[in-house]
Amino acid sequence: MKAFLVAVGILLLGLCAVGLLRVLKGPTVVDRVIGGSFVGTLAVVLLVLIGLLYERLEAFVDIALMYSLLSFIGTLIYAKYLSKKGVSDG
Numbered sequence: 001m002k003a004f005l006v007a008v009g010i011l012l013l014g015l016c017a018v019g020l021l022r023v024l025k026g027p028t029v030v031d032r033v034i035g036g037s038f039v040g041t042l043a044v045v046l047l048v049l050i051g052l053l054y055e056r057l058e059a060f061v062d063i064a065l066m067y068s069l070l071s072f073i074g075t076l077i078y079a080k081y082l083s084k085k086g087v088s089d090g
Helices: 002-025 029-054 057-085
Strands: none
Touching: 002 029, 029 057
């Protein structure tokens, strides 16, 4: 079971790399924000996965919930900033 969880973790890290690539090379600001949100979501899943591996799920779920809340609030703040600035897709 642990080998499967490690394999899933490696796959998720690869997806994080794809999301970071979108953050760094995104053609628009909106793509960068979506990429950052994607990486934040994957980080939450990775935290839960690490909790399963260390058999301390209750502690890591609390950390994952706080991180997801901070990531969500950060995305909302950035979206509010972009809506006031008037960003365009092109």
